[in-house]
Every structure is written in structure tokens, then in C-alpha cells.
Amino acid sequence: DAKTTQPTSMDCAEGxxxxxxxxxxxxxxxEYVYWYRQIHSQGPQYIIHGLKNNETNEMASxxxxxxxKSSTLILPHATLRDTAVYYCILMKTSYDKVIxxxxxxxxxxx
Amino acid sequence: xxxxxxxxxxxxxxxxxxxxxxxxxxxxxxxxxxxxxxPGLGLRLIYYSFDVKDINKGEISDxxxxxxxxxxxxxxxxESAIPNQTALYFCATSDTTEAFFGQGTRLTVV
Numbered sequence: 169d170a171k172t173t174q175p176t177s178m179d180c181a182e183g184x185x186x187x188x189x190x191x192x193x194x195x196x197x198x199e200y201v202y203w204y205r206q207i208h209s210q211g212p213q214y215i216i217h218g219l220k221n222n223e224t225n226e227m228a229s230x231x232x233x234x235x236x237k238s239s240t241l242i243l244p245h246a247t248l249r250d251t252a253v254y255y256c257i258l259m260k261t262s263y264d265k266v267i268x269x270x271x272x273x274x275x276x277x278x
Numbered sequence: 279x280x281x282x283x284x285x286x287x288x289x290x291x292x293x294x295x296x297x298x299x300x301x302x303x304x305x306x307x308x309x310x311x312x313x314x315x316x317p318g319l320g321l322r323l324i325y326y327s328f329d330v331k332d333i334n335k336g337e338i339s340d341x342x343x344x345x346x347x348x349x350x351x352x353x354x355x356x357e358s359a360i361p362n363q364t365a366l367y368f369c370a371t372s373d374t375t376e377a378f379f380g381q382g383t384r385l386t387v388v
Contacts (some may be wrong), residue, residue, distance in 0.1 A: 204377075211282070211368050211379025212321065255320065266377070267337055268313075268320035 172256045177273040180250075186243040188272050190256030194238045199258045201232060201239045204268070207252040210239045212268070215241065217259075281319050282380035290386045291359050299354045299378050299383050301369030309372045310352040312336075312344060315382075321368060327352055357388040360383040 173191045180186040182230045192201065204218040215229045216223055218239075229242040243250055257273040282303045290296050303310065308329045313321040313336075323336030325344040333344060341363060343355045356363055364387050369380045 209315075209366060209382065211370070211381055212377070213379070214376045217375070265323060265326060265334075265336065267323050270318075270320050 172258060172269060174254075174256050174269070174272045176270070177275070179275050179277055180243075180246045182248060182276050182278050183245055186246040186250065186274060186276070188241040188243075188254050188256075188274065189238065190241070191238045192256070192258055195236050195258055196260075198260055200260070201230065201236075202257045202259050203228070203230065203241045204255045204257065205252040206255070206271070207249075212255065215254075246274075248276050248278065250274065251276045280381065281378045283379035284367075284383050286383060287381065288384045290388060292388055293360055297356045297359055297385070298368055299361050299369075299385070301354070301380060302350050303371040303378070304353075305349065305371050305373070305378055306349070307337055307371045307373050307378075308348065308349060310368045311340075311372070311377070312352065312354045312370045313370065313371040314338065314363075315368065316365050324354065324367075328344055335340045339361075356385075356387075359385075363387050 198267050200219050203215040204212040205261050206212045216228050218230045232239045253271040255268045285300045305385050313325045314319045314354040322338050325336050325340050325347045330346050345353050368384045370377045
């Protein structure tokens with residue numbers, strides 16, 4: 169499976185945008201970039217995914233570089249409830265045998 | 279009701295005992311998964327099933343077995359529990375694009 173690399177941890181001030189980077193330099197043409205998050209040992213929660221174009225939903229925005237070798241998850245107005253571990257994962261068209269890496273631990277600070 | 283329900287939520291068992299963790303889902307999806315998570319690490323895939331007649335080993339299947347009793351039910355068994363199987367266990371179900379996770383079972387083997 170193609171690998172992703174993420175910073176181990178990040179801080180963000182409450183109310184500010186949180187920008188979480190992910191590098192995936194060996195991504196294949198048919199692999200999507202997915203983001204999940206896990207809040208304090210709860211089950212992971214889907215956030216967003218994309219292939220080439222930038223995507224936005226009610227939770228976040230996903231910016232994928234033109235060469236698709238990296239991406240950024242943006243939480244536009246971080247709240248304390250966004251404190252979690254965020255996982256960047258590559259997947260083909262279907263959810264399939266996903267193994268989660270260590271992710272980025274985001275702390276939102278009052 | 280939760281989309282994915284795991285029972286029990288917490289369990290303490292003794293070394294050598296057989297234990298079963300149960301999972302049921304109401305999403306109507308064919309695919310189901312079992313993961314374990316150790317402190318500070320991401321989720322590792324134990325077994326997965328793409329339909330009732332399909333069972334596949336994941337990354338760390340040794341010491342575990344599974345049973346897919348119905349589309350909605352997928353159970354994980356530890357035939358002879360050992361202390362290094364102490365972990366947080368997650369069940370998940372997915373369609374082709376998104377996975378839904380249970381709240382986890384915290385298992386301690388003493």
C-alpha cells in the first residue's frame with residue numbers, strides 16, 4: 169500500500185483554521201485521499217475524501233496539490249471538540265483493508 | 279441506536295480463557311472489519327469480511343478467529359487469551375466509500 173506521512177502533533181488556537189498536512193508522494197492514479205479522525209479512543213469518524221479536485225463539506229475542506237503528492241485538511245474554525253487524532257489514508261475506489269497509520273494529534277487550545 | 283454496536287464495551291479476562299467479542303450493524307452493508315488499537319498507535323486490521331461467505335486475514339490475525347453469522351453480525355474470538363492481546367478493539371462496516379466504526383471494546387487480559 170502507498171504510504172502517507174503526517175506530523176506527529178499540532179496545536180491550533182480555538183476559532184482559528186487548523187491546517188493538517190499529509191504527504192503521499194507515491195500515490196497511484198486511482199487512489200483517493202481520505203481523512204478520518206478519532207476523538208479520545210472513540211471509533212474513527214469519516215471526514216472527507218477526494219481524488220484530484222478540492223472538496224468541501226460541512227466538516228472540512230480538502231486541498232490536493234496539482235501533482236497529488238500532498239494534501240491539506242482544513243478545519244475552518246477549530247473548536248475544542250475538534251481535538252483528536254487525524255488520519256490521512258490512501259484508498260482505491262472502495263474502502264478496502266484499510267490500515268491506519270499513527271496520524272496527527274491535533275490539540276485545539278482555548 | 280448506534281449504526282455499529284459492540285458488546286461488551288469493557289472486559290477483563292484471565293490468560294488462557296476463550297473470549298468472544300460481538301459486533302452488529304444496522305447499515306445494511308456487506309463489508310465488516312475487526313481492528314485492534316494499542317496505546318499511541320493507529321488501528322491495525324485483524325480480519326475482514328466482504329460478505330457472509332467471505333473471511334480474510336488482515337495484518338495481525340494470529341491468535342484470533344472470526345465468524346460472520348449474518349450480514350449484520352461479525353464476531354471476533356480469542357481462543358486462548360494472552361496478556362499482549364490487551365488492547366482496544368474496533369468493529370467497522372463499510373460501503374464502497376466510507377467506513378462506520380463501533381465505540382470499541384476495551385479488553386484486558388491478566
